[in-house]
Amino acid sequence: GQVFKLEDYRPSDYLIPETNLDFRLSPQATVVTAILTVERREGISKSAPLVLDGDGLTLKRVEIDGKTVRPADLLASPDQLTLLKPPAARRFQLRIETELAPASNEALMGLYRSNNVYCTQCEAEGFRRITYFLDRPDILSVYTVRIEASRDEAPLLLSNGNPVENGDLADGWHYASWHDPFPKPSYLFALVAGNLGQVADSFVTMSGRKVELGIYVEPGKDALAGYAMDALKRSMQWDEEAFGREYDLDVFNIVAVSDFNMGAMENKGLNIFNDKYVLADQETATDADFANIEAIIAHEYFHNWTGNRITCRDWFQLCLKEGLTVFRDHEFSADQRSRAVKRIAEVRTLRAHQFPEDQGPLAHPVRPRRYREINNFYTATVYEKGSEVVRMIRTILGAEVFRAGMDLYFERHDGEAATIEDFIKVFEEASGRDLSQFALWYHQAGTPNLTVSSTHNPAAQEFTLEIEQSVPPTPSESRKRLMHIPLAFGLIGAGGKPVEYDRVEGASVEGGVIHIRKRRHMVRFSGVAERPAVSLNRGFSAPVTLSVEQKAADQFFLARHDSDAFSRWQAFNTLLTDALIAAFRQILGGKQPDFAPRLTDLAGVIASDETLEPAYRALALALPGDADIARDIGKNIDPDAVHTARHALALAIGTANGEAFSGLYDSLADKNAFSPDAASAGRRALRNILLDYLSLLPGGAALAAGHFQSATNMTDRAAALAVLAHRHHGSSEAKKALAAFEKTYASDPLVMDKWFQIQASVPGPQAVDTVRSLTAHPGFSMGNPNRVRSLIGTFSSANQTGFHRPDGEGYRFLAQTVLEVEKRNPQVAARLATALRSWRSLEPGRQAKAREALVSIANTENLSADLRDIVERTLA
C-alpha cells in the first residue's frame, strides 16, 4: 500500500469554496448530486488537472458549467475522478452525480443505514464514499444540503448548520434544506434521516443567544437521553467559563445510532453518537456509563472550537484536535467530579492503553510522520498521550499563561486548518519561552524513563536527587534525543509536612517542578536536616516511567501521608505492584506466594479512612489488573502465573480484613434514591470492590448472589454478576444470575453487551469455547461494532488467561474472527487485531503461537489496507 508522508504535504491546486449537496434517499439507490464551486489556486497553471478522491463510487454524470464533460477529458474510476482539461476560467462549477447503496454499506463509513436510519461517518476519509471530492481536511467549504426522502421512511431530515426550509413533495415525499455558514472540511459533513424521537431543550449563550438543542434517539427511548442533555448543557456552560468559547449556530443536534465504528463524531452542529454514549438510566447504565456519557458529550461538543472552527491541515496533525480536546474533556470531568479521582483514572487508562502501544511494535509519535491507513492512527498515543502533552504545557507555563496561549490560538487560527507548529508557537509567544526541546513530545515516540536515587548528608544538611533520563528505542527511531520533562515533586517530612529547604542547585526548579532537560541532573537541596521522603511525578506531571530507589518504609509512609492525592494513590499502587511481581516470581519458582502483613493491613486502613473519598478508596483497593502486572514485568510473561499471583493477593487482603470489610460493606448500603452523581457513584464503587474481596471468603457466593438480587441499579447488578461469574465460575449462583440477567435484558442490546463482556472476561482455559459459542447467541452480531467489541474485544484485551491459552487456541480464534469481521468492516477488524501487539513480551511458547496467528492473517489474500497495515507493523 501507499505510504503517506508528512514531508510530502503540499496545498492542493484547487479549492472548493462552496459545496451544494442534494440527496434523494433510498436504501439501495440513493442519488447524490454535488454541485461544487471549484477555484484554481492563484499561480497554478491552467492545465493542471483536477484530481478528486473517490472510494468505491458509481459515477452517473459529470458536468462543468452546465455542460456534460467529454469522455476524453475525463479519467473516472470508483476511486478517483480526474478532469484532464479543466476550464480556463479560475472559477467554475462542477456537477457530479453518484449513486449509492447505503443499506449495503457494512463498513459504516460514508452514508449507511443503522436500524433503518440513514446516517453518515466521514472522518477520516468517508466523504469520498459519498461523492468525488478533494477529501482532505485543508479544503474548507461552505455547505448547503438538501435532503429528499419518503416521509414514511424518514420523517426527520437533518444535516449540519442551521435549518433553512422544508416542505412536501409529490408521492408522499418531503424535503429539508440546511445551510452551514462556517467553512468546514468534508470529514465534518453529516446527514441523518429516519424515524427518531426527540428530546428538546435550549441553552442561552454568554452573549445571550438562544440555541435550540435536540437529542434524537430510537422512538420510545427519549427518557434515556435526559442525562446526555444535562451533560451537554453543562459542557456548553463550562467551555464559556474555562476557555471563553461560545457556541456559534442556532441549533445543536445529537443523534444516537446503534451501529457506529467510534464512540461519537463531532460533525458541525450535528454530532452523531454511538448510542452507548447517549442512552442511560439507573436500570440500564452503570456509573461508568454515566461518566463516559458525560465525558464524550463534552468531548464532541468541545470539538466545535478545537477541531471544527480550527481544524487540522492534514491527518498527521490529528493530535492537534484530539489530544487538545481530550485534555479539555478531562478538565471538564475533573471540575464536575473529583479532580484527584479523575486524575488517577486517567493515568490508569493511559498506562493500560498507551504505554503498551508506546512500548511495542505499533509505537508512533503523538504526531506521526507516516501512515498507510489513517484509520489506524486514532490511537491512545494521539488521544491520551496527546492530552498529557497539552497538560505538560500548562504545567510548564502555569494556568494563566496557558490560557493566554489558548486565547491567542483561537484568535489567530479561527477558520484555519492548522498544524502542531502553529499550536506550539502561540505558547512560545504567550510565555516568551523556547519550547523547541519540549516539542519532541510530539515528534518522538516511546515512553521516557527516569532513574532516580537520593542521598542525605545530615552533617551538611543536604539532600540530593540524582536523576537520569532515557528514552527506549521504538520502530524506525533507534536514537532518541533528550526530552524536556517537567517532574513535579515534594519533599515530605515527619507527619506528612512539606520539608522546607534553603536553596537548590543543579537544575531549574520552579514551583515544585524540576525541569529535566539533560541526560543527568543532580539536584541538591540545602538546609535539610532530616532525611525526607520524596514524592515524585506528583499529579502525574509527565507521562514517564520511574525507576526509583526508594526504601519500602518510605513507600508505606507516602501511601499514608503524601499530600498529593495522586501520588499517595501511586505509592500504594507501587507497593501492590511490587508485591505482585515478587509473588509472580515465587509462583514461577514453584513456591507459594506470601505477602507482608503490613501491606494487607494497609489495604484495610485505607478502606476505612473516612478522610478519604469513597471513590478514591475504591481506586486504591482495585489491584493492578493482569495486564498491568504483565506490562510492569515486561518480558517472558506467563499470564497464568500473573493471574495466580493477583488472585493470591486479593485473597490475602480479603482474609486479613474480612471483618472490617464486611462492616464497611454493610454501612455503605444506599438508602437514598438513586443519583448518578460522583459522590453516590463513589460509594457504590467502594461497596462493590469490597464485595469482590468478600466474595473470596466463606459464604462469598451467597453474599454476591444476594447483592445481585437486591440490586436497584445496573452498577450494583453488573458488579455482582461479574463477581459471581469471575470468582465463582460454574457455581449454581453464577449460572442462575447469568440466566436471570439474560432473561431480563434480552431485548436491550446495550445491556446485553455487559452480559457478553462479563462472560468474555471469565478467566481460564474454557473462555475461548464460551466466547465461540456466544457468537451464535441470538443477541450477537458480527456486523455490529458494539457487539463485536463487547464479546471479541473484551476476550482478547481483558482476559489474559483465556486469550493467552498456552495451546494458542485464543490466538487462532482471534485470527479467524478478525478475518470474518474484516469482510464487512475493516476498521473494526484492524482494531481487534491490535490485541496481539504485545506478543513479543510473552514467554517463548505463547510467543511462537501468537506469531503463527499473525502470520496466518498476513498470508490471507486481499486483506484490507487497514488490517494489512496493523498486522505487518505488528510482525515487523
Ligand code: DPP
Ligand atoms: N469522533 C472521534 C472523536 O471525537 C474522531 N474525531 O475523537
Ligand code: ZN
Ligand atoms: Zn475527538
